[in-house]
Amino acid sequence: MENVPISVSDFVALCNQTLEYAYPSVLVVGEVSELRVSKNRWVYFNLKDDTSSVKFFGTVYQLPGPIENGMMLEVKGSPRLHNLYGFSINVQAMRPVGEGSIKKAFELLKAKLDKEGLFALDRKRRLPELPERIGVITSTQAAGYVDFTTILDQRWGGMTIEVADTQVQGMAAPGQIIRALEYFNQRSEPPEVIVMVRGGGSQDDLGAFNDEALVRAIAASRVPVLVGIGHEVDTTLADLVADRRAATPSNAAQLLVPDRRELQADVTAMSRRMLTAMAQRSEAARRQIDRQLETALTRLETAFRQQERRAHQLHAVLVQLDPRAALRRGYALVRDPAGSLLRQPPAVDSDIIIETNKFNIRAGVKHVEIRQDT
């Protein structure tokens, strides 16, 4: 084979065939240098280390965010021998690596997006109060998913929860999450809210949630997005752009729905309020009736006392009129022998009966004188 001459183009084709067969994809890490963006579409840069440097070629859409010379980048790509411009690697995906680069990339992107107003508070929409349809984007293998669904089940029910299973770290993650977001958004009946959760990890692990394309996709989502990533202290750009941010996946469940146990306690309290109000009103009614009763009784008593006094008075008068009282005072009743009171003058020598207080006297009439003063 070595002795059979081939054309230059054939040689290029042969190389590429071999490369494609042997290295369909490689993952290379190195320091960015000679970065150049052309026509706002094409990106050219080198990755280098102490002794070597290789050319890379890609599009701006593949950038994880603004990058600079000096940053450490991990790039997935396919090596090619260009027919004119030599060897280079075609970028498939890339992300910053190493604490310094990650931090730098984060700061650059944060500043850029902040300037565009993506993190503005008035952009954020309220989450629905009692959502019935929820879309979740997470890795079903991750701890965050189990925490979220467990607490959600405890707190509330009656919901339909659709889970899009994606990677939540690594280079493939942003693309998958973006496609899941688009899937939910493009449905004829989209969920009322989209929840993005994953458990804790290093800044590197959470890197996907600082990817520019992903952050923009969250901003563009017509469905409100609730993000619950990592632990309380972790803040990713996804957290900043989301409509609502939860400290953790568990916290996301708390923010999303009320706690049915709390609500049951509230309902019990409401029953108690009714009962108390009833009791108070009955008490008040009873007191009012008592007061009315008392007033009535008082009046009756007064009336009775008046009658009593009147009766006493009449009795006193009667007592005075009682003939026996007269007798006690010394007067006498005079009757004829038949017993009737004497109203006509008696005949002389007839008998009369004189009734005094203490004794009756039968006496004979000696003389009658009719008095003039009657």
Next chain:
Amino acid sequence: MSKSDKTLKDQLTELEAIVDWFEQEDLDVEAAIERFEAGSALADDIKQRLDKLDNKIIVLKQKFDREA
């Protein structure tokens, strides 16, 4: 949610209204008894519904790895 006529939200709003009525000034005793029974029944129903609420979790079969 549930297939019955009133949603949970409606029931809660109704119960709130009944309790508010109780805490106003003049109570007609007969109306109070009626509403108390309605309110208690409503409260029990709500609590039961809250207990029974279940979630349906569907893991989508879709894969999101490559562009379609």
